[in-house]
Structures are given as C-alpha cells and as structure tokens.
Amino acid sequence: MTASVNLDNLELTDDPEIQNAVFKAAFNSGRVEVFDGLYREDSISNLSGVPLSGDARREAAAQILASGPKIDPKIRYAHRAGDVSLVVVDFTLDITGPDGQPVRLTGSCTDVLRRDPDGTWYMSVDRPVLDQELPW
16 A cells, blocks of 8 residues: 655554555655654654653754655554554665765664544654664
C-alpha cells in the first residue's frame, strides 16, 4: 500500500501503513517543525542515542535532520489496543559520514503511539536501535 502524504497537513492514524508513510515523509522532509508535529509534548525519543523529551528531543531531531538523512522503514508488525498503538519497523537509514561519504545503516524501531481525546494520534515513544555501531 502506498499512502499519499501532504507535508503541510500530516496526521497519524490508527492505520500502521499510513503511520509509516507519514513518519517517513516527515523525517525525509528534513523539516524539523513537520517532524516534531508528530510527537506529543511529553514524548520520549532516543533518536540521538539517548532518551530525550521536550526541547532536548526537538534540538536533537533538528541536528539529525539538518544533515539530510533519508529513512526507509518497513513494518515488521503492528498492534492496536484502544487508544494505544505499537508499531515495530525495520529500517535503512542513508546518511553522510563525517568524511562526506554516504553511509547506509540498518536497524529496528519500536514506536508507541497514543490517541488524544480529540482523536489525533501522536508518537509517545520512539526507540530506534541500530544493527551496528556507528563507523566513527
């Protein structure tokens, strides 16, 4: 399934395929304000390698996205129970290494999304784990 995604009107849903497409589009856009719009204010993410929330999470995301990485997540499995959704993905991440050369990393990510009372879904926990150590 290919979902059409409008970066100016992103919204997570209870459909894991759409969640995945929205997350990928937001991340690959490089626009931190778009990417951050998917997260609850109290969300925790270890995108930087350590668990962060609030301003620290936003600052880490801005630094990472500024380098222009591209992610390609593939859903391994997803489960939903009421207002909570668990999605596990395997991903490839193409980045530029410190030497200016392209680097491809792989890993998996556990995401927990929660639906607010107004029906909007937001990322609550974002826990990517690389399959290998960073080569620098």
